[in-house]
Amino acid sequence: MSTEEPAQQDRGESTAAPEGAAAADSGAAERSTGSEVILDAVEVVAGYVPEVNVLTGCSLELGEGELVGVIGPNGAGKSTLIKAMFGLVPVRGGSVRFRGADITGAQTHTLVQHGLGYVPQRDNVFPALTVEENLRMGTFLKPREFERRFAWVTELFSRLAERRKQRAGSLSGGERQMLAMGRTLMAEPEVLFLDEPSAGLSPANQDQVFGQVQRINDTGVSIVMVEQNARRCLQICDRGYVLDQGRNAYSGAGHDLLHDPKVIEYYLGTLATVD
Numbered sequence: 001m002s003t004e005e006p007a008q009q010d011r012g013e014s015t016a017a018p019e020g021a022a023a024a025d026s027g028a029a030e031r032s033t034g035s036e037v038i039l040d041a042v043e044v045v046a047g048y049v050p051e052v053n054v055l056t057g058c059s060l061e062l063g064e065g066e067l068v069g070v071i072g073p074n075g076a077g078k079s080t081l082i083k084a085m086f087g088l089v090p091v092r093g094g095s096v097r098f099r100g101a102d103i104t105g106a107q108t109h110t111l112v113q114h115g116l117g118y119v120p121q122r123d124n125v126f127p128a129l130t131v132e133e134n135l136r137m138g139t140f141l142k143p144r145e146f147e148r149r150f151a152w153v154t155e156l157f158s159r160l161a162e163r164r165k166q167r168a169g170s171l172s173g174g175e176r177q178m179l180a181m182g183r184t185l186m187a188e189p190e191v192l193f194l195d196e197p198s199a200g201l202s203p204a205n206q207d208q209v210f211g212q213v214q215r216i217n218d219t220g221v222s223i224v225m226v227e228q229n230a231r232r233c234l235q236i237c238d239r240g241y242v243l244d245q246g247r248n249a250y251s252g253a254g255h256d257l258l259h260d261p262k263v264i265e266y267y268l269g270t271l272a273t274v275d
């Protein structure tokens with residue numbers, strides 16, 4: 001795994017909320033890469049239970065080729081935000097756009113066809129199926145693409161080629177995570193949503209996964225990554241969003257958030273070292 005941060009250009013100051021942890025931030029952290037916005041969520045209101053909103057006006061912008069991190073306390077709405085953008089939670093207010101087109105409330109299978117991919121945190125492989133069968137599920141919309149995409153995915157994750165005929169249920173935690181990401185990448189997404197890819201892994205496997213996420217991003221896939229491992233997430237992402245109680249609390253360049261005293265105090269822990 002690479003522990004280096006990706007090259008960054010001209011990072012701006014973080015857009016920090018002035019008055020405590022959950023003070024609202026506009027979510028409009030200035031992107032420093034100058035790339036086109038590929039995906040943006042504006043003031044999204046969403047929830048599971050009627051009349052109970054989990055997100056109460058959440059915004060996020062993803063530039064082409066960016067790696068954006070989303071951190072925040074348990075229950076802040078991080079998973080809900082990516083589910084709302086991926087059509088898995090009803091959006092009750094605000095909007096989501098992909099390449100300028102309104103995709104608010106679009107169905108998940110339509111979003112996959114348009115180039116969005118999502119790797120859930122849990123239950124993200126079919127344990128009774130082999131590695132190859134899992135990867136085939138990723139090309140179910142375009143089965144003829146299997147060989148070409150299999151070659152691409154196994155170039156990134158050579159272990160999946162070695163384990164091709166093995167049942168997914170017998171893989172290690174790190175290998176399963178590789179398979180989960182690999183299966184989603186089989187569909188050739190332009191945008192990848194990752195929900196806590198390092199969860200439940202050993203420190204060594206976490207390092208490996210963060211390295212793999214960077215490699216996927218280096219191939220040009222734009223990524224929104226939710227992470228509990230906030231410091232590692234901010235170290236590798238171009239920009240980060242801190243969510244709290246269903247709203248944007250802070251946003252800015254990953255490196256700036258890592259050094260922001262309020263973010264350290266409320267979200268990273270006062271003992272966090274900021275290297």
Ligand SMILES: Nc1ncnc2c1ncn2[C@@H]1O[C@H](COP(=O)(O)OP(=O)(O)OP(=O)(O)O)[C@@H](O)[C@H]1O
Binds near residue numbers: 048073075076080081
């Ligand atoms: N399927 C569901 N039905 C009802 N409420 C839900 C559901 N999923 C999540 N919630 C609630 O929505 C809120 C936000 O949950 P969410 O999973 O988005 O948080 P999170 O920031 O991803 O937290 P964590 O760090 O624990 O993964 C929580 O109060 C949670 O209980």
Ligand SMILES: [Mg+2]
Binds near residue numbers: 078079080
């Ligand atoms: Mg979550």
